Amino acid sequence: MIQTYKFDFGVGAPEEGYTKVTPQDGYEKTVGYGFTSVANVYAKVRSEVGPLRRDFCIPVNTSFVVDVPDGTYRVSVLLGDDIAETETSITCGEGRFMLHRQRVSAGHFVRTSFSVWVTEGQLKLTFTGRAPRINAMEIEPAPSVCMLFLAGDSTVTDQPTDGYPYAGWGQMLPLFVKADAAVANYALSGRSSLSFIREGVLDTIWSKIKPHDYLLIQFGHNDQKPDEARYTEPYTTYKQTLQTYIDGARERGAFPILVTSVQRRFFEEDGTLRDTHGDYLTAMRELAEAEEVPLIDLAARSKALFEALGPEATKQLFMWLAPGEFLNFPDGVEDNTHFQQQGGIEVAKLVLAGLRELKLQPLSLYLR
Incomplete structure (x- = not known):
């Protein structure tokens, strides 16, 4: 005991x-x-x-x-x-x-x-x-608490403390769940839906997940990368690899939830956000509908948030750091993909809103 x-x-x-x-x-x-x-x-x-x-x-x-x-x-x-x-x-x-x-x-x-x-x-x-x-x-x-397993990339992962203020939305998600649930964040930087499987990370989740747990799946940023280890084609291999996550969760009595990729910070001259994920978003939406899998459209939610804030205010969410502003980045950085701590919190709030709208039971009872 x-x-x-x-x-x-x-x-x-x-x-x-x-x-x-x-x-x-x-x-x-x-x-x-x-x-x-x-x-x-x-x-x-x-x-x-x-x-x-x-x-x-x-x-x-x-x-x-x-x-x-x-x-x-x-x-x-x-x-x-x-x-x-x-x-x-x-x-x-x-x-x-x-x-x-x-x-x-x-x-x-x-x-x-x-x-x-x-x-x-x-x-x-x-x-x-x-x-x-x-x-x-x-x-x-507390072996019986409801678990939220996260599979994803650098925008989701627990960023190391020596990279402060670098943060993923997954490491902020525990702020928004009650004590009857816990977050197990297995997301890793640089991974695509394919490399996450090939490296055995998904097998680790399968060894831990139990019936009635949830698996949130956000990939797409690195599925676009041209290297053989990570690249998937939106309407064929991307859908096929995501199907592996869906089937594996269901076989174990757990519930898969698809999450479209959070947007990058690229603005057009008219102040609208440029979509950099293209067919990957459409493919995930199609798969969610075909397989009757709950979907959080984080791409759409983050697009609305970032456009409402605009090009300047969104710098407070992303890794736009002035030289000397943070000890870990003495030369500063201008990164339109990854979040600083406040950005991770704001995107986690979008995920929370998406979970609430799904009205999944008993998960809804565990959300703050």
Whole structure:
């Protein structure tokens, strides 16, 4: 039986049934938990305001890791401070957002829960924010939660933390699902519908997915690439490879959802968005109708959003960075395909709206 983990952060004696975590508790494999860096972890003790509230850790740009068996877990965190307003963001793994700028007013405490998909034997939660806090944390196995598996490319994937503010919409999607569901983002940069299969990534999903889970499928950006490993022709091999995803999900009792490719940022002189995906969008729409597969037309939704914002405002969503603006891109960058963090959030909102309109049950119950 997989155990439940309960941590009390701060100093002094732990609450009954909890393991104390102090600012000096760096991760050690022999212990199985701790902060990846203790250089900027601090602790404070306030007045006696009740169990788990009297003390806390202030984890500044560090991660708390716990060695756990692979699987799905529900994480509950207690955040707050008796005398100061707090703001905490939490990401899981490589930047998958679970909590974004959670504000808690002085003298108040918030307990919030989310479910996470853990691979490689370690749960990693990274803390950021202007005034982060962690009072307590419980981690319990949640094998029956509804899973949303994502198959896609760089516009979907969990971009690495050393590429900040680079982000895919899939790593922002957990912000919009309740604790009864979790996102397993298997999307990878540079992959097409074909190379994703050939490299065995889809087989990994098949080994994990269970009946009543969902599989969201967005490919097209790299299916256009001319190399043999990735190229598919819209009305033949593209449809055929997508059919593999549809059939595989259904054979396992899961539900496939097709997602047309999010638009790139290329504007015509009249302010309309130039379509760079062409027949791939039409082919996916045709396949969805023929196979009676739910479709989120993210191409149409993102076109409407980007045109409403216009050429200048959309730069705030895409990787248009000035030299010196971000440490990871000292020379700046002008990228019309990939998103920075806010862009990932806005596109994830479009996916959320699409999921809501599909009215799939029980998935609709799990959306925020």
